[in-house]
Amino acid sequence: xxxxxxxxxxxxxxxxxxxxxxxxxxxxxxxxxxxxxxxxxxxxxxxxxxxxxxxxxxxxxxxxxxxxxxxxxxxxxxxxxxxxxxxxxxxxxxxxxxxxxxxxxxxxxxxxxxxxxxxxxxxxxxxxxxxxxxxxxxxxxxxxxxxxxxxxxxxxxxxxxxxxxxxxxxxxxxxxxxxxxxxxxxxxxxxxxxxxxxxxxxxxxxxxxxxxxxxxxxxxxxxxxxxxxxxxxxxxxxxxxxxxxxxxxxxxxxxxxxxxxxxxxxxxxxxxxxxxxxxxxxxxxxxxxxxxxxxxxxxxxxxxxxxxxxxxxxxxxxxxxx
Ligand SMILES: NC(=O)c1ccc[n+]([C@@H]2O[C@H](COP(=O)([O-])OP(=O)(O)OC[C@H]3O[C@@H](n4cnc5c(N)ncnc54)[C@H](OP(=O)(O)O)[C@@H]3O)[C@@H](O)[C@H]2O)c1
Numbered sequence: 001x002x003x004x005x006x007x008x009x010x011x012x013x014x015x016x017x018x019x020x021x022x023x024x025x026x027x028x029x030x031x032x033x034x035x036x037x038x039x040x041x042x043x044x045x046x047x048x049x050x051x052x053x054x055x056x057x058x059x060x061x062x063x064x065x066x067x068x069x070x071x072x073x074x075x076x077x078x079x080x081x082x083x084x085x086x087x088x089x090x091x092x093x094x095x096x097x098x099x100x101x102x103x104x105x106x107x108x109x110x111x112x113x114x115x116x117x118x119x120x121x122x123x124x125x126x127x128x129x130x131x132x133x134x135x136x137x138x139x140x141x142x143x144x145x146x147x148x149x150x151x152x153x154x155x156x157x158x159x160x161x162x163x164x165x166x167x168x169x170x171x172x173x174x175x176x177x178x179x180x181x182x183x184x185x186x187x188x189x190x191x192x193x194x195x196x197x198x199x200x201x202x203x204x205x206x207x208x209x210x211x212x213x214x215x216x217x218x219x220x221x222x223x224x225x226x227x228x229x230x231x232x233x234x235x236x237x238x239x240x241x242x243x244x245x246x247x248x249x250x251x252x253x254x255x256x257x258x259x260x261x262x263x264x265x266x267x268x269x270x271x272x273x274x275x276x277x278x279x280x281x282x283x284x285x286x287x288x289x290x291x292x293x294x295x296x297x298x299x300x301x302x303x304x305x306x307x308x309x310x311x312x313x314x315x316x317x318x319x320x321x322x
Contacts, residue, residue, distance in 0.1 A: 006315035009042045009043055009076045011078045012079035013045075013056060015303075016304055027308065031312060035316055036319060044060045045062055077307060091118065100119070103303055112207070129306040135306055136293050137309065146283070156248075156279065156293075157246065158297065159201040159247075160276075164277040179196070196224045196226050197224035198261070212249065217257075218254050244274065247259070
């Protein structure tokens with residue numbers, strides 16, 4: 001199979017971006033042989049142009065987004081994060097006729113509808129596998145694997161930081177000690193409120209719900225884990241249950257309801273066994289029955305693998321269209 005070259009422009013080379021660069025270099029020849037697409041890394045946008053970055057050719061680095069967005073790339077990979085700058089970059093990439101891959105659930109939560117409409121009008125794709133549950137290919141499973149079935153329910157643990165904190169509290173730490181450990185290990189942001197207050201989980205659940213259900217979202221309840229104490233954890237243990245931060249979608253009159261909240265789960269619940277920074281999603285399909293997706297929901301390489309899978313899919317469809 002002869003490989004057609006797809007040039008990839010990268011916005012952001014932090015935790016996920018640097019993993020993406022490393023993974024692309026490692027897998028490049030296998031991807032070409034297996035999928036018939038040659039991926040070539042173009043310019044890389046960063047904030048600090050002086051920082052030494054492993055696996056990165058300093059000549060590719062730029063601090064000017066225009067070098068990536070108006071350059072000669074075919075696909076723009078957005079790994080800057082945040083809403084304002086990232087949104088402006090993605091809009092410009094779409095206007096320029098570039099396919100886009102993003103891991104940015106905050107951007108999709110804030111402006112997803114508008115961006116997908118703009119992409120449709122420009123005839124380009126937006127890949128967002130990495131925006132939910134990091135390395136778990138849940139977006140593709142819902143979009144493709146379950147295309148022939150009706151999803152009856154979906155629930156999961158979609159915020160690895162909260163789950164890590166609850167796991168450490170089960171080991172005897174207080175919430176603030178567990179949070180500090182999560183920050184030291186790179187699982188939590190310096191400002192952890194998006195994780196602790198359930199906002200990050202709600203953003204991901206909104207994306208999953210829009211993939212799994214046609215019905216509109218008519219109600220949303222969001223509670224984080226801030227109020228959970230060691231006493232709650234001990235009380236749960238004494239009652240033979242565990243506390244998990246559960247995100248779920250249920251059908252209600254007129255649409256679906258989203259709920260993100262701590263729940264007490266019995267040992268027979270598949271989500272009860274999910275510990276540490278892992279994520280899991282349980283889906284009931286009318287035909288297929290129960291499916292359990294479990295794995296690393298964040299981190300450099302797992303998330304980079306999801307980003308790269310989107311880039312390969314786009315490169316393959318470009319090859320087919322050519
Ligand atoms: N980390 C994870 O495990 C994970 C998992 C799933 C999804 N995500 C999503 O992936 C995205 C990236 O996350 P991350 O953890 O990789 O972030 P990060 O480590 O903070 O990296 C951000 C990168 O973007 C660059 N950048 C930020 N603002 C910029 C600006 N205004 N102009 C130019 N460059 C800018 C930074 O440059 P410098 O290097 O010079 O600072 C850095 O290279 C986010 O949307 C996040 O929600 C992350």
